[in-house]
Amino acid sequence: MTVHGIAYGGSELKLGPEKKAPDRFLLFKAGANFATWDGSPREVFFFDQQSAESIISETSSRGRDMVIDFEHQTQQGYKRPDGKAPAAGWITKLEWEDKKGLLATVRWTEEAKSLIESEQYRYFSPVFAWDQKD
Secondary structure (H helix, E strand, O other): OOOEEEEOOOEEOOOOHHHOOOOEEEEEEOEEEEEEEOOOOEEEEEEOHHHHHHHHHHHHHHOOOEEEEOOOOOOOOOOOOOOOOOEEEEEEEEEEEOOOEEEEEEEEOHHHHHHHHOOOOOEEOOEEEEOOOO
16 A cells, blocks of 8 residues: 655634634535645545544544644654754544534644734644555
8 A cells, every 4th residue: 555645735724703723623624625745736635524534533542632733843854953843732632514524623832822823823734644545
């Protein structure tokens, strides 16, 4: 099985009331999404309830929160010179909403909250592995 990596940069972190960082946001919308596949130009992938349930099951089976990093620093090839990859936040829950998509509940670090609320960071770019079969 050949596994490919995808960086998907389509999720906007919309500020809530009083310009506060969201505690819940859309990871993947239901239906067509656009992404960079192995460095290729924007391509489409489809996301549905079955995909969401697979991700939710896999994530919850780990029994721990999922890290949100700054600028892909936990991914190979994106490390800072000092080797550190500080968390921007933690995804504490994933859930599917019909006609909407996969939503993440998040607990931000104070640094990330400040960067989001000052609009220095506006988008979330999840990275995930995929293969032709699954």
